Amino acid sequence: MKALVTGGGGFLGGAIVRQLLERGADVRSFSRGEHPWLKKLGVEQVRGDLCDLGALRRAAAGREIVFHAAAMPGIWGPYAEYHRVNVTGTGRVLEVCRESGVGKLVFTGSPSVTFDGSDQDGVDESAPYPARWLAHYPHTKALAEQLVLAANGAALATVSLRPHLVWGPRDNHLVPRLIARAKAGKLRLIRAPGKRVDSVYIENAAEAHLLAAEKLAPGATCAGRAYFITNGEPLPMGELINGILRAAGLPPVTKTLSPRTAYLAGCVMEGWYGLLSRRSEPLMTRFLARQLGTSHWFKLDRARVDLGYEPRVSIARGLEELARYLRESGRA
């Protein structure tokens, strides 16, 4: 398989690259930066921005499949920038796939594209996109996903995977943030009795991408469809957070906030940061408050049947792997 992974130097893109290499694929990565560890693995890197058609053409030349994992993540930043990277960038990736004769595109979406701020208990892929958005990230990921699914056809088969709350070794978002906030004494749990959330261990999320790539073809069941990808083990958010802190050798967080206080804090911080045009992410936003204070777990039936997906690494084993990684890399 001759594959291009956009964002191959990132957390999830990197795990996809490693699994592709293990299966003997010829892998190229596309991103703005140079990632030395990719070079060590012999992965060719094409550098450029997702909106740079020339760079994308060089990256896609001769490739059979594109895993489009690059995106602007996070929950804070100007709408124009989220739109440019996540929507315009995805449109350019699709354009270049068509021009270059790439036959398949596996897009990394997000379950947050269906989140309207209320509980999601055992939701399946029939959940609609909401009418309003609490953050630019889910909004622009939803617009991008719609472009990807609409592009599915005889020449280019497309699929979108929606991994929820990815964590594990080499995580550069959730795990380091939790550790830093816990060490600074700034971490609070939101009181959400009876609420559960899904998450997915990094290797399971990456494997789902490879399974989708195998099944994807024009007219295949998965072509033109979106799939939730999780560990299938929804937990109270506090249990997951404290599991990660335990893996980092830190005590559990016990201080709590009410969902209402968290939401109000999110409103105030968003207003304040907006007024001051601050680029750094506020400690709380409306989206984060709702994400931490509600249930969001998803049915895996469609992924199991259509992709043959099964979360092979349990949360308990994933936490052991995370603890080992944090110890060995001096982060715990």
Ligand SMILES: NC(=O)c1ccc[n+]([C@@H]2O[C@H](COP(=O)([O-])OP(=O)(O)OC[C@H]3O[C@@H](n4cnc5c(N)ncnc54)[C@H](OP(=O)(O)O)[C@@H]3O)[C@@H](O)[C@H]2O)c1
């Ligand atoms: N982590 C999660 O919990 C989670 C959950 C659901 C969905 N996802 C999705 O999974 C994908 C990967 O996320 P991640 O967590 O692995 O994030 P990540 O580690 O930040 O990786 C994203 C990669 O995209 C590249 N990138 C960003 N902007 C770019 C641009 N303008 N042009 C070219 N490359 C660009 C970055 O590389 P350079 O900086 O070198 O350009 C980065 O390595 C994203 O599509 C995200 O929406 C993640």
